[in-house]
Amino acid sequence: xxxxxxxxxxxxxxxxxxxxxxxxxxxxxxxxxxxxxxxxxxxxxxxxxxxxxxxxxxxxxxxxxxxxxxxxxxxxxxxxxxxxxxxxxxxxxxxxxxxxxxxxxxxxxxxxxxxxxxxxxxxxxxxxxxxxxxxxxxxxxxxxxxxxxxxxxxxxxxxxxxxxxxxxxxxxxxxxxxxxxxxxxxxxxxxxxxxxxxxxxxxxxxxxxxxxxxxxxxxxxxxxxxxxxxxxxxxxxxxxxxxxxxxxxxxxxxxxxxxxxxxxxxxxxxxxxxxxxxxxxxxxxxxxxxxxxxxxxxxxxxxxxxxxxxxxxxxxxxxxxxxxxxxxxxxxxxxxxxxxxxxxxxxxxxxxxxxxxxxxxxxxxxxxxxxxxxxxxxxxxxxxxxxxxxxxxxxxxxxxxxxxxxxxxxxxxxxxxxxxxxxxxxxxxxxxxxxxxxxxxxxxxxxxxxxxxxxxxxxxxxxxxxxxxxxxxxxxxxxxxxxxxxxxxxxxxxxxxxxxxxxxxxxxxxxxxxxxxxxxxxxxxxxxxxxxxxxxxxxxxxxxxxxxxxxxxxxxxxxxxxxxxxxxxxxxxxxxxxxxxxxxxxxxxxxxxxxxxxxxxxxxxxxxxxxxxxxxxxxxxxxxxxxxxxxxxxxxxxxxxxxxxxxxxxxxxxxxxxxxxxxxxxxxxxxxxxxxxxxxxxxxxxxxxxxxxxxxxxxxxxxxxxxxxxxxxxxxxxxxxxxxxxxxxxxxxxxxxxxxxxxxxxxxxxxxxxxxxxxxxxxxxxxxxxxxxxxxxxxxxxxxxxxxxxxxxxxxxxxxxxxxxxxxxxxxxxxxxxxxxxxxxxxxxxxxxxxxxxxxxxxxxxxxxxxxxxxxxxxxxxxxxxxxxxxxxxxxxxxxxxxxxxxxxxxxxxxxxxxxxxxxxxxxxxxxxxxxxxxxxxxxxxxxxxxxxxx
Numbered sequence: 001x002x003x004x005x006x007x008x009x010x011x012x013x014x015x016x017x018x019x020x021x022x023x024x025x026x027x028x029x030x031x032x033x034x035x036x037x038x039x040x041x042x043x044x045x046x047x048x049x050x051x052x053x054x055x056x057x058x059x060x061x062x063x064x065x066x067x068x069x070x071x072x073x074x075x076x077x078x079x080x081x082x083x084x085x086x087x088x089x090x091x092x093x094x095x096x097x098x099x100x101x102x103x104x105x106x107x108x109x110x111x112x113x114x115x116x117x118x119x120x121x122x123x124x125x126x127x128x129x130x131x132x133x134x135x136x137x138x139x140x141x142x143x144x145x146x147x148x149x150x151x152x153x154x155x156x157x158x159x160x161x162x163x164x165x166x167x168x169x170x171x172x173x174x175x176x177x178x179x180x181x182x183x184x185x186x187x188x189x190x191x192x193x194x195x196x197x198x199x200x201x202x203x204x205x206x207x208x209x210x211x212x213x214x215x216x217x218x219x220x221x222x223x224x225x226x227x228x229x230x231x232x233x234x235x236x237x238x239x240x241x242x243x244x245x246x247x248x249x250x251x252x253x254x255x256x257x258x259x260x261x262x263x264x265x266x267x268x269x270x271x272x273x274x275x276x277x278x279x280x281x282x283x284x285x286x287x288x289x290x291x292x293x294x295x296x297x298x299x300x301x302x303x304x305x306x307x308x309x310x311x312x313x314x315x316x317x318x319x320x321x322x323x324x325x326x327x328x329x330x331x332x333x334x335x336x337x338x339x340x341x342x343x344x345x346x347x348x349x350x351x352x353x354x355x356x357x358x359x360x361x362x363x364x365x366x367x368x369x370x371x372x373x374x375x376x377x378x379x380x381x382x383x384x385x386x387x388x389x390x391x392x393x394x395x396x397x398x399x400x401x402x403x404x405x406x407x408x409x410x411x412x413x414x415x416x417x418x419x420x421x422x423x424x425x426x427x428x429x430x431x432x433x434x435x436x437x438x439x440x441x442x443x444x445x446x447x448x449x450x451x452x453x454x455x456x457x458x459x460x461x462x463x464x465x466x467x468x469x470x471x472x473x474x475x476x477x478x479x480x481x482x483x484x485x486x487x488x489x490x491x492x493x494x495x496x497x498x499x500x501x502x503x504x505x506x507x508x509x510x511x512x513x514x515x516x517x518x519x520x521x522x523x524x525x526x527x528x529x530x531x532x533x534x535x536x537x538x539x540x541x542x543x544x545x546x547x548x549x550x551x552x553x554x555x556x557x558x559x560x561x562x563x564x565x566x567x568x569x570x571x572x573x574x575x576x577x578x579x580x581x582x583x584x585x586x587x588x589x590x591x592x593x594x595x596x597x598x599x600x601x602x603x604x605x606x607x608x609x610x611x612x613x614x615x616x617x618x619x620x621x622x623x624x625x626x627x628x629x630x631x632x633x634x635x636x637x638x639x640x641x642x643x644x645x646x647x648x649x650x651x652x653x654x655x656x657x658x659x660x661x662x663x664x665x666x667x668x669x670x671x672x673x674x675x676x677x678x679x680x681x682x683x684x685x686x687x688x689x690x691x692x693x694x695x696x697x698x699x700x701x702x703x704x705x706x707x708x709x710x711x712x713x714x715x716x717x718x719x720x721x722x723x724x725x726x727x728x729x730x731x732x733x734x735x736x737x738x739x740x741x742x743x744x745x746x747x748x749x750x751x752x753x754x755x756x757x758x759x760x761x762x763x764x765x766x767x768x769x770x771x772x773x774x775x776x777x778x779x780x781x782x783x784x785x786x787x788x789x790x791x792x793x794x795x796x797x798x799x800x801x802x803x804x805x806x807x808x809x810x811x812x813x814x815x816x817x818x819x820x821x822x823x824x825x826x827x828x829x830x831x832x833x834x835x836x837x838x839x840x841x842x843x844x845x846x847x848x849x850x851x852x853x854x855x856x857x858x859x860x861x862x863x864x865x866x867x868x869x870x871x872x873x874x875x876x877x878x879x880x881x882x883x884x885x886x887x888x889x890x891x892x893x894x895x896x897x898x899x900x901x902x903x904x905x906x907x908x909x910x911x912x913x914x915x916x917x918x919x920x921x922x923x924x925x926x927x928x929x930x931x932x933x934x935x
Contacts, residue, residue, distance in 0.1 A: 004043075004273075004275065004288070004289040004290070004291060005017050005019055005287035005288065005291055005292070006018050006045050006287070007045060007046050007047045008047065008276035008278045008286070008287045008293060009048060010278045010279060010280040010283075010284075011049050011052075012280070013280070014026070015295070016047050016055060016068070017276060018043065018044025018045065018047060018057070018276075019044070020043055021037065021038065022035045022036060022038060022044070023036050023044055023047065023055075023057055023066065024036075025073070034072070036066065036073055036075065038059075038066070038078075039059045039062060039064070039078065044059055045058055045059055046058040046085065046088075048088050050065075050088060050089070050090040050097065051094070053068060053069035054067060054090075054111075055073075056088045056097070057075075058085045058088065060084050060085065061080060061082070061084055062079065062080050063078070063085060063088070063109075063114070064076055064078045064079070065114070076114060079114045079116075081860070082837065082860055082862075083101040083863075085099050085100070085101060086100045086101065086130060087131045087133045088100075088133075089133035089134075089135065091135070091141075094111070095110065095111055095112070096109065097109045097110075098133055098141060098157070100128075100132070100133050100143055100145070103125070103126075103127065104122045104124060104125060104126050104127075104128055104131075104143075104145050104147075104153075105121045106119075106121075106133070106141070106143060107119055107120075108120065116860065118859075119816070119836060119838075120157050120159060121818075122143065122155050122164055123155070123163065123164045123165055124153055124164075124165055126148065126149065127147070127148050128145050128148070129146055129148060129175050129176060130146035130178050130190075131143065131146055132144040132180070132181060133157075134181060134183075137205050138208075140156060141156070141157040142156060142166075142204055142208075143155050143156075143157050144181070144188070146176030146178075146179055147175075147176065148175050150170070150172045150173055150175065150176070150192070151169060151172070151176075152169035152179065152188075152190060153165055153167075153168055153169075154166045154207065156208060165217050166217065167202070167207065167218040167219070167220055168217055168219050168220070169188070169190075169198075169202075169220045169221075170219060170220070171221050171222040172194055173194040173196070174193040174194030174195075174196075175192060176190055176191070177193060177232060177233060178190065178235050178236050180236055180237050180238050181204060183204065183205055185238065185241075185257070186201060186202065186203045187199060187200065187201060187202075187238065187257070188200040188202050188204075189243055190236065191245060191247075192232070192233060193231075193233070195227060195230065195231060195232065195233060196225050197226040197229075197233055197255070198222035198225050198226075199225070199226070199243075199257070200220060201223045202220065224260055226260065226262075228251065228253045229247035229251055230247070230249040232247060232248040233245055233246075233247050234247055234273060234274060234277075235275075235276070235277035237277050237278065237279050237284065238257070238279075240298075241256065241257045241258055242254055242255060242257060242263065242298070243257055244277060244279065244284050246275075246286055247273075250267055250269045250288065251267050251274075252266045252268070252269075252274060252286055254302075263301065263302060264301050264302075266296075268292075269286065269288035269289075269294075270288075270292070273288060273289045274287070274289075275287060276288070282299065283295055283296055283297050284298070320336060320592065321592070321593050322335050322364060322573070322588070323365075323588070324573055324586045324588050325366060325367070325368040325373075326577040326584055326586050327368055327370050327577075328370065328577060329582070330346065330347050331343060332345075332346065332586055332595065333366070333368050333373060334593060335360060335364055335366055337361060338356070338361050339356055339360035340353060340355075340356045340360075341353070341354045341355050341373065341385070342354060343387075344593075346595050354385060354387070354390075355392065357375075360375060360377065362378050363377060363378040363401065367405045367406055367412070369407055369409075370387070371386070371388060372384060372385065372386060372410075373385040373387065374405045374412055375405070376401075376403075376414060377401075377402060379399070380396060380397055380399050380401065380416060381394055381396055381397070381402075382394070382396075382397050382402060382414055384412075384427050393427050397414050397422050397431065398416040398418060398420060399418075400417040400418040401417040402414060402415070402417075403417055403443040404443050404444055404445070406446070406447035406457075408447070408448070408449050410425075410427065411423070411424060411425050411426060411449070412424050413455070414431075415443035421433070421434045421444065421457075422434070423467075434455075434467050434472050443459065443460060444457040445459060445460055445487050446487060446488065446490045447490065448490040448491060448492050448497065449492075450466075450492050450497055450511070451495065452469075453470075454466055454467065454468060454469065454475065454511075455467045456492075458482070458487025458489075458490050458501075459487060460486040460487075461480065461486065462480045462482035462483050462485065462501055463477060463479050463480055463482075463487070464478040464481055464482075464487060464490070464497075466478075466516055475516075476516045478509070478516075481499065481507050481518065482499065482501030482502070482507070483502055486501060487499055487501050488501050488502060488530070488531055488532055488533075489531070489532065489533050489534050490534075491535070493536045496508055496509065496511075496519075497510075497516070498534050498536060500532075500533075500534050502531070503529060504523060504524045504527075504528055504529040505521055505531075506521070506522040506543070507520075508520045508521070522556060524545070524554060524556075524559075526547070526552075526554075526561060526908065527547065527928045528543075528545045528552060530545055530546040530547070531545050532544050532545060533576045535576075535578040537578075540578075541555070541557050542556065542562075542578065542583075543556055544576050544578075544583065546567075547884075547909075548883075548884060549566060549567065550564050550565065550566050550567060550905050551564065551565050551567045551585055551596075552564045553598055563583070564905055566905065567585065573587065574588070582597050582598060582599050583597065584596075584597050585597070585598065613642055613644065613653060614634065614638055614640065616636050616637035617912070617927065618634050618635070618636045618637075618912070618913075618926040618927060619635055619636060619637060619666075619912055620635045620664065620666050620912070620926065621633065621634040621667075621913055621915060621924055621926035621930065622669060623917040623924055624669060624693075625918070626695045627675075627695075627697070629645055629646070629695075630645070630646040631643055631645055631646070631654070631695070632645075632651060632924060632930065633667055633669065633679065634926060635659070636663070638663075639659055639683075640656050640657065640659065640664070641656070641658075641659055641664060641681055642656050643655040643656075643657070643693070643704075651930065654701065654702050655702055657704060657706075659683060659687065662684045662685060663683050663684045664681050664682075665683045665730055666681065666683070666730065666731050666732045666745075667680070667681045668732050669734075670734050670741065675694055676692065676693070677692075678690060678691070678707075678757075678761075679691040679692075679693055680732065680734065682729035683729060686747065687709065687710070688709070688710045688729070688743075688745070689706065689710075690706075690709075690763075691704050691705065691706055692705040692707055692761075707761040708761060708762060710763060729745050729746065729747050729748075730747060730748055730775065730776060731745070731775060731778045732746070732778070733745075733778040733779065733780050734780075735780040735801075736782070737785050737801065740756060741756070742754055742755070742756055742757070742766070742805060743755045743756075743757055744778060744780070744787060744801075746775040747774075749774075750770060750771045750773050750774050750775070751769070751770055751771070752768065752769040752771060752789075753765065753767075754766040754767050754801060754805045754806075754807065756805065766804065766806070767804065767805055767806040769807040771791065772793070773791050773792040773793045774791065774792040775791045775792075776790055776792060776819060776820055776821055777789060777822065777823040777832075779823055781825065785800055785801045785802075786798055786810070787800075787801070790821075790832055790834075791820060793819070794814060794817045794818050794819065794834060795812050795813070795815070796813045796820065796823075796832065796840075796842055796852055797809055797811065797812035797813070798844075798850050810849060810850050811851050812852070813842060815832070815840045815854070815857070816836060816840075816857055816859075817833065817834030817835065817838055817840055818834045818836045819865075820834045821833065821834055821866060821867050822834070822866050822867055822869035823869060824869050824870055825844070826871040827874070828844045829841055829842070830842040830843075830844065830852075831869045831870075831871060831877055832869060833861070833862075833865075833866025833867075833868075833879055833881075834865065834866060835866075836859070836865075837859075837861060837863060837881065837883075838857060838858060838859045838860060838861055838866075839861045839877075839879060839889075839898065840854065840856070841854075841891070841896060842855060843855050856897070856898065861879055862883050862885060862887070864881055864882040864883045865881060866879050866882075867880055867914070868880030868911070868914030870914070870916050872916075872920050874893075875892070876888060876901075877889040877898070878916075878923070878935065880911055880923075882910060884906050884908070884909060884911065885904070885905065885906070886904040886906055886925075886933065887902065887904075888900075888903075888904075888935070889901065904933065906925050906931055906933065908926065908928060909927060909928045909929070910927040911925050911926065912926060913925075914926070920935070921935060922935065
């Protein structure tokens with residue numbers, strides 16, 4: 001069976017199309033197709049000729065360049081990006097490629113070497129589903145961004161231009177999925193999931209000349225709108241005076257641009273979608289999910305008659321797999337796309353074909369154990385294969401598609417597309433129809449037999465159904481006990497039933513005198529929501545979970561992650577097997593099978609948040625080491641400060657401090673003497689609180705005393721006005737200058753304030769500075785009268801405090817980081833990171849006055865914002881990102897080069913702060929939870 005052909009590209013008479021991970025080329029003379037391997041793990045999603053001989057191939061987030069003038073064509077090295085590639089354009093010089101990415105930014109890549117050189121951002125942040133790059137005759141680069149807000153934004157890809165958005169095209173009522181432009185016709189066409197094709201009259205070549213600084217963005221409406229498709233419009237192309245469109249409804253339409261009328265429509269692709277469309281000289285080519293490619297001659301289309309399009313031969317792909325089941329840690333059952341069922345033993349390398357059935361090639365669902373395999377088909381047939389007796393039994397359950405099958409011993413459950421659910425006590429027994437709701441596409445995700453009397457099933461809408469085997473009516477129903485994403489697993493332990501879903505919860509359902517009740521609910525920590533499988537046996541209670549692109553093994557008893565592994569995400573078909581000491585995980589991605597094993601015996605547990613520590617996101621955390629104990633002080637959106645003591649990898653709450661603010665944004669500490677410390681926190685409503693902390697000698701207790709709480713500034717008598725109600729402090733730092741303690745605090749209204757801490761622990765305002773934007777990071781060096789800051793516009797700078805503690809800016813330096821969220825200094829070098837996911841190294845130079853000099857910028861270190869940066873030693877750096885990655889970099893001072901040497905996953909989602917302690921050997925990560933990692 002052919003793989004879906006997602007894209008086609010025409011070069012003269014040559015036709016290229018993406019066939020799985022390969023690019024196929026159709027020879028126009030012989031009508032034969034040849035295949036070139038391009039990607040290893042991903043399918044080809046986009047093909048575009050960037051020159052007469054160079055073909056750009058994109059697999060979503062990867063890019064390769066093929067020289068199709070050679071025989072056979074050569075493929076450059078594959079370059080990976082952090083974002084989806086929507087369009088590719090070669091600059092007029094022929095030396096660089098510009099890529100429009102799905103987060104509305106353009107990346108500049110050198111054609112020779114495929115090295116990323118620059119990132120150009122728009123002034124409108126949005127997720128895109130389609131886009132187009134256009135170069136004007138004067139050499140200006142324009143981006144056309146199809147947003148999820150039903151608009152097309154036209155913007156100038158130019159760093160020097162402050163107002164980048166030139167025009168907004170409004171008229172669609174759905175997400176824009178495709179667009180095409182003709183400068184000759186001065187016409188743009190677009191398609192959306194509102195099933196509409198819009199035609200816009202716009203001159204992109206001269207639009208910049210009509211745009212003036214300070215003039216509001218032009219709002220354009222479509223000149224005309226066309227309707228024919230019953231579902232999403234996937235592709236539109238302009239071919240002379242005609243528009244060609246394809247849709248999710250498998251319909252192909254041809255429109256006359258001048259007359260606004262439909263010339264002809266066709267439905268030849270068999271499947272769910274027509275993905276690919278490209279035009280040539282007098283013809284166009286389409287491809288679909290059915291794996292077929294057709295060539296259409298415009299002369300025949302314009303005659304308005306039905307005709308057979310010319311099919312193009314698609315090479316048969318290598319064996320690729322649809323379904324996998326683990327019947328033990330060393331045996332896999334695999335069902336391929338051509339209907340072949342085989343048993344594979346990875347350890348020995350042996351494999352055996354059990355049977356090959358043509359009906360399995362079109363569609364199949366499967367369940368299996370060590371004795372039987374059950375497979376449901378598109379026609380309602382169920383095949384039961386006895387693995388020991390090598391026999392096959394076929395049962396006719398319905399005339400519609402089998403949507404799921406569930407095997408437990410010799411009995412099994414079958415659900416069908418017509419909302420009928422059947423239970424078989426054995427292969428030879430008569431089927432029993434169970435009462436089931438007539439909701440569309442609602443069938444069992446998982447099933448279990450409990451006590452031999454009850455059939456328990458969890459459906460796709462999060463509901464748990466319990467049927468008595470003696471009756472077809474449901475005995476009890478727990479409606480939406482999990483989220484609408486469905487119940488993922490059911491397992492039994494004695495007389496208890498455990499259910500899990502994609503809401504991060506485990507329901508424990510107990511039975512008493514034949515009645516079921518939810519006795520308790522367990523919520524997983526670490527921001528884990530997808531609980532794929534439960535394993536309960538004797539003293540083991542583990543969850544197999546997915547988080548981002550990682551597989552996580554979670555110990556429910558101790559609420560900790562015991563092991564994790566990068567599995568790549570995109571989980572469509574997978575299975576688990578748990579044995580003492582390890583977990584086996586099999587998955588299919590892009591038709592290929594991978595098997596990994598995670599050891600539980602050697603797993604090193606992480607120190608994670610305990611239940612009840614904080615109720616909301618943790619904004620800041622720091623560590624105080626007193627005697628032999630470590631104390632974590634964390635501030636949260638729940639308005640509290642919590643002091644916890646680390647005890648053998650766990651966090652034990654010692655004290656909770658109210659802060660009188662709606663959230664805590666920043667904390668600062670200093671040691672007064674011995675076991676006495678000062679703690680200052682700041683947050684929303686301009687609130688500042690100071691506490692005295694006295695730690696007991698045994699480390700089990702801390703005495704706390706509130707010293708003061710203030711809101712607003714001293715000059716305003718610490719009163720808050722109505723227009724300041726949302727102003728919050730964003731960063732604070734304690735400085736010691738000439739034996740005087742100074743608190744410097746930044747607020748969201750871009751004001752920097754210095755306050756002296758007097759002997760009676762009160763605050764006295766010294767001075768304030770109005771900056772041009774909010775300051776996110778502040779750093780002070782011991783016994784220096786200088787502050788280093790990073791602001792919301794990506795600017796680094798040095799501030800000096802004079803004798804009156806007034807501020808003066810010494811110097812500043814602009815970076816390409818966006819908002820600077822992380823900054824640290826060591827030996828005259830500043831390491832900082834920001835919203836762009838990049839890292840900057842900046843030198844502090846001692847000249848006639850202090851200056852800053854950019855040493856190195858490394859683009860794309862993280863997929864999202866960087867929230868933490870640290871020096872581990874003279875040559876090792878650490879960065880922390882919202883993408884839940886901790887990356888260790890080796891820094892060469894001789895050539896200012898950074899090389900990645902370690903990449904670690906943190907289970908804390910949305911990490912907002914990080915703190916090194918224990919001589920830099922451990923790091924505390926805070927966000928939606930807390931975690932301690934050993935570096």
